[in-house]
Amino acid sequence: MEVSELDKYGICDGISEIILTSGMKNPNAAPIGLIRKDNRVFIRLYRGSTTYENVKQDEVFAANVTCDPLLFIKSTFSNLEDEDFKYHPLNSKSIPLLKNSATSVIFICDEIKHTKQAMTAEIIPMGAVANDYLPRAINRGLTAVIEAAVHATRYKLTGNNEFLDLIDRCLETTYKCGGQREKDAAEILLNEIDEIKKHVDGGKDTE
Amino acid sequence: MEVSELDKYGICDGISEIILTSGMKNPNAAPIGLIRKDNRVFIRLYRGSTTYENVKQDEVFAANVTCDPLLFIKSTFSNLEDEDFKYHPLNSKSIPLLKNSATSVIFICDEIKHTKQAMTAEIIPMGAVANDYLPRAINRGLTAVIEAAVHATRYKLTGNNEFLDLIDRCLETTYKCGGQREKDAAEILLNEIDEIKKHVDGGKDTE
Numbered sequence: 001m002e003v004s005e006l007d008k009y010g011i012c013d014g015i016s017e018i019i020l021t022s023g024m025k026n027p028n029a030a031p032i033g034l035i036r037k038d039n040r041v042f043i044r045l046y047r048g049s050t051t052y053e054n055v056k057q058d059e060v061f062a063a064n065v066t067c068d069p070l071l072f073i074k075s076t077f078s079n080l081e082d083e084d085f086k087y088h089p090l091n092s093k094s095i096p097l098l099k100n101s102a103t104s105v106i107f108i109c110d111e112i113k114h115t116k117q118a119m120t121a122e123i124i125p126m127g128a129v130a131n132d133y134l135p136r137a138i139n140r141g142l143t144a145v146i147e148a149a150v151h152a153t154r155y156k157l158t159g160n161n162e163f164l165d166l167i168d169r170c171l172e173t174t175y176k177c178g179g180q181r182e183k184d185a186a187e188i189l190l191n192e193i194d195e196i197k198k199h200v201d202g203g204k205d206t207e
Numbered sequence: 208m209e210v211s212e213l214d215k216y217g218i219c220d221g222i223s224e225i226i227l228t229s230g231m232k233n234p235n236a237a238p239i240g241l242i243r244k245d246n247r248v249f250i251r252l253y254r255g256s257t258t259y260e261n262v263k264q265d266e267v268f269a270a271n272v273t274c275d276p277l278l279f280i281k282s283t284f285s286n287l288e289d290e291d292f293k294y295h296p297l298n299s300k301s302i303p304l305l306k307n308s309a310t311s312v313i314f315i316c317d318e319i320k321h322t323k324q325a326m327t328a329e330i331i332p333m334g335a336v337a338n339d340y341l342p343r344a345i346n347r348g349l350t351a352v353i354e355a356a357v358h359a360t361r362y363k364l365t366g367n368n369e370f371l372d373l374i375d376r377c378l379e380t381t382y383k384c385g386g387q388r389e390k391d392a393a394e395i396l397l398n399e400i401d402e403i404k405k406h407v408d409g410g411k412d413t414e
Contacts, residue, residue, distance in 0.1 A: 007341065008341055009342070010341060010342035010343045010344045011344055012343060012344070012346070012386050013386030013387055013388075014346055014348055014384055014385045014386035014387075014389060015346065015347065015384040016344035016345070017344060017345040017346065018344050033384070034344075036386075065343070067345060102342035103342055134214065134215055134217065135216070135217035135272055135310055135337075135340055136217045136219060136272070137218055137223035137224060137225050137241075137272045138224040138274060138350065138353060140222065140224065140350065140353075140354070141221055141222070143345065143347065143350040146345060146347075147347070176222070177221055177222040177240070178221045179219050179221035179243075180220055180221075181220075182221060
């Protein structure tokens with residue numbers, strides 16, 4: 001499969017926010033930015049995540065294209081349900097894909113490099129699945145809740161309150177512009193942030 | 208056509224960022240947020256725009272669903288080219304649609320209310336067209352350049368430099384995450400802002 005064919009599956013030039021599914025034994029899903037530049041595709045995975053461990057071991061994963069805010073938010077903080085996955089055969093094994101994605105593209109890793117904090121890899125598309133899918137107008141509430149999730153993961157890492165302000169601003173847009181699914185995702189995000197706050201505050205108490 | 212059918216054409220619950228085409232005689236295109244709530248759909252159009260004049264006169268328009276940043280940015284600051292439009296028959300007249308949209312939905316206005324600055328209307332879907340389209344992964348650079356355009360129109364109205372900072376922050380995301388089409392849209396936006404600055408500065412000199 002040529003890299004240029006990825007256009008058809010929604011993975012275009014620039015950074016595509018996709019949900020990466022990995023793990024031949026225990027399927028895992030996590031949102032990630034996939035970089036396509038000059039007809040090459042790359043990922044960077046940070047140490048300590050299940051995705052990192054799975055991809056390091058199997059050197060294969062799927063990039064699932066979806067606009068569903070609930071899938072993004074749920075997979076940011078925990079794993080998805082078994083029923084969210086389906087399986088695609090690959091060389092006598094099977095790769096987990098998201099059942100309800102618009103498309104899923106299977107990649108293998110080439111040229112893996114390890115740094116202290118992360119692994120980077122050039123990735124090669126091996127095959128793709130296109131599901132039924134409906135177009136959707138741009139909704140500022142959708143991207144805002146995904147931005148808020150990015151800030152939440154940074155807050156979790158750093159405990160820096162500035163991220164809480166950024167999250168508030170994003171979710172203001174989500175409550176103003178989003179539909180019910182975006183608002184449900186925002187609720188889950190707010191609950192997760194409450195949990196993170198406990199650990200951040202707890203961490204501070206014991207310092 | 209039922210409001211619930213709009214899901215199929217990408218106009219879901221919440222605020223959909225669409226490109227509104229109007230004008231039975233001289234076609235015009237402008238980006239706008241279309242509000243769908245509790246199975247009703249509304250628009251608000253500000254006085255002084257071609258869209259306002261067209262919709263006030265014809266009481267009919269099309270909402271075009273697209274993720275093309277160039278169509279959004281170009282139609283924010285000027286009109287699109289003749290070749291960007293196509294026409295759809297309606298009651299012995301014809302409505303302009305965008306040729307390259309994913310979908311186009313024709314609405315008529317019901318319950319128009321006029322205020323000092325704007326008109327608001329409940330709008331009723333009359334028919335829809337679905338074109339060939341490809342799915343696209345969420346790209347933060349795409350929404351960022353559209354957010355930047357919203358800030359630019361506010362800067363044009365107010366001359367408030369705070370909007371320039373917000374635009375810078377958005378375009379940083381566009382240059383980092385966007386593809387070539389998002390970057391081209393950002394270039395057009397920056398040129399437009401230079402033009403607006405001249406008027407803002409010029410206006411200040413003569414005060």
